[in-house]
Amino acid sequence: MAIYLTKESKVLVQGMTGAEGMKHTRRMLAAGTDVVGGVNPRKAGRSVDFDDRAVPVFGSVREGIESTGADVSVVFVPPAFAKAAVVEAADAGIGLAVVITEGIPVHDAVAFTAHARSRGTRVIGPNCPGLITPGQSNAGIIPPDxxxxxxxxxxxxxxxxxxxxxxxxxxxxxxxxxxxxxxxxxxxxxxxxxxxxxxxxxxxxxxxxxxxxxxxxxxxxxxxxxxxxxxxxxxxxxxxxxxxxxxxxxxxxxxxxxxxxxxxxxxxxxxxxxxxxxxxxxxxxxxxxxxxxxxxxxxxxxxxxxxxxxxxxxx
The missing domain is CATH 3.40.50.261 (Succinyl-CoA synthetase domains)
Incomplete structure (x- = not known):
C-alpha cells in the first residue's frame, strides 16, 4: 500500500505550461504518474505533447476535475499566484494539493492552508519536493529512479x-x-x-x-x-x-x-x-x-x- 498517493491517483498540474511545470510534468509522466491535465485559463482548450502523450489544458481546476476525475493537483505557479491556485483547487474539491512553489509569503500560506483544511483538502508543502510512491506515482520533483x-x-x-x-x-x-x-x-x-x-x-x-x-x-x-x-x-x-x-x-x-x-x-x-x-x-x-x-x-x-x-x- 501507500499513503496519500497511489497508482490510481489522477493528477492535474497547475502551471503545467510554464518552464518548471513542463519539465517536471514530463518527469512525472515518465515515472508512471497519471497526469490527466494542466490548468491555465489563458491556454484552455489546447493540449501539450509530452513524448508520446498529449495532455489537455483546462481553464480551471473545476473543469479539469469534471472532465477527468482528477483528485490530486501539483502547483507550480509563481509565489504571487500560489494562494489563489490552492484556494481554487480546494474550492473545486481536489483531495490533495501538492505545493512545490517556494518563496510564498507566510500570511498567504496561513490563509490557504486554513482554507484548504476547511474544504477537506490536504495540502503538502509549500516549498517542498512533493511525494512519491515508488513504482506507482510521483507528484512533484522527487527523482523517481x-x-x-x-x-x-x-x-x-x-x-x-x-x-x-x-x-x-x-x-x-x-x-x-x-x-x-x-x-x-x-x-x-x-x-x-x-x-x-x-x-x-x-x-x-x-x-x-x-x-x-x-x-x-x-x-x-x-x-x-x-x-x-x-x-x-x-x-x-x-x-x-x-x-x-x-x-x-x-x-x-x-x-x-x-x-x-x-x-x-x-x-x-x-x-x-x-x-x-x-x-x-x-x-x-x-x-x-x-x-x-x-x-x-x-x-x-x-x-x-x-x-x-x-x-x-x-x-
Whole structure:
C-alpha cells in the first residue's frame, strides 16, 4: 500500500505550461504518474505533447476535475499566484494539493492552508519536493529512479535529505516518501505522516527527517510516545548552525535555546527513536532496527508452525 498517493491517483498540474511545470510534468509522466491535465485559463482548450502523450489544458481546476476525475493537483505557479491556485483547487474539491512553489509569503500560506483544511483538502508543502510512491506515482520533483518500492515510510522537511536517504536505502525501498517542506507554515506535518504510516500495513519502519527551527520534531516525539508502535529512525539537520541565522528554509532558524538540533535529538531519543548524526549513520540505524524486528517475526512464525503441527497431530 501507500499513503496519500497511489497508482490510481489522477493528477492535474497547475502551471503545467510554464518552464518548471513542463519539465517536471514530463518527469512525472515518465515515472508512471497519471497526469490527466494542466490548468491555465489563458491556454484552455489546447493540449501539450509530452513524448508520446498529449495532455489537455483546462481553464480551471473545476473543469479539469469534471472532465477527468482528477483528485490530486501539483502547483507550480509563481509565489504571487500560489494562494489563489490552492484556494481554487480546494474550492473545486481536489483531495490533495501538492505545493512545490517556494518563496510564498507566510500570511498567504496561513490563509490557504486554513482554507484548504476547511474544504477537506490536504495540502503538502509549500516549498517542498512533493511525494512519491515508488513504482506507482510521483507528484512533484522527487527523482523517481533512485529507489524502489519497499518497506520504509519517509517524512522529511528537506528535499535533498529525502533524496539522500532514498538512495542510501535503495536496496530495501519505500512505501511512500513525503517531503512536507521546511517553511514556518506547512499543510501536512510530521505527525500527520506518522499517523498515516502507522496505519499503513506495508510500512514496517518510519524515517523522520527534521531540521533546526520550530518545535515540530518535539511535538512529533510526543506523538510517537503515545501513538506509534512501529520503529522510527530520525535525522536532524543543523547541529552546526549559528544562532539567529536562517539556514536554507525560511523556518530553519535557531532563536536562543529553542529549535536547536540537540534539543530535537534529545526529545526523539527520549521516546526510543534512533537518531543518526549523518545520513549514512541514519541509514545504518534503519538496517539495525529492521534486523532487530526480524527475530520477533521468525519466532512468531515458529510459534504458528508449532501450533499447526500440534493441531495436525490431534487430527
Amino acid at each position: 533512485i529507489t524502489k518500492s519497499g518497506r520504509i515510510g519517509l517524512v522529511s522537511k528537506s528535499g535533498t535529505l529525502t533524496y539522500q536517504l532514498m538512495y542510501e536505502l535503495r536496496d530495501i525501498g519505500f512505501t511512500t516518501c513525503v517531503g512536507i517542506g521546511g517553511d514556518p507554515v506547512v499543510g501536512t506535518s510530521h505527525i500527520d505522516c506518522l499517523t498515516a504510516f502507522e496505519n499503513d500495513p506495508d510500512t514496517e519502519l518510519i524515517i523522520l527527517i527534521g531540521e533546526i527551527g520550530g518545535d515540530a520534531e518535539e511535538r512529533a516525539a510526543a506523538h510517537i510516545r503515545e501513538h506509534v508502535t512501529k520503529p522510527v529512525v530520525g535525522y536532524i539537520a543543523g547541529f552546526t548552525a549559528p544562532e539567529g541565522r536562517t539556514m536554507g528554509h525560511a523556518g530553519a532558524i535557531v532563536s536562543g535555546s529553542s529549535g536547536t538540533a540537540r534539543a530535537k535529538q534529545e526529545a526523539l531519543e527520549a521516546v526510543g527513536v534512533r537518531v543518526g548524526s549523518t545520513p549514512t549513520e541514519t541509514a545504518r540505524h534503519v538496517l539495525e532496527a529492521l534486523a532487530d524486528t526480524a527475530p520477533d517475526a521468525a519466532a512468531a512464525d515458529g510459534t504458528a508452525a508449532d501450533g499447526a503441527a500440534r493441531e495436525g497431530a490431534r487430527a
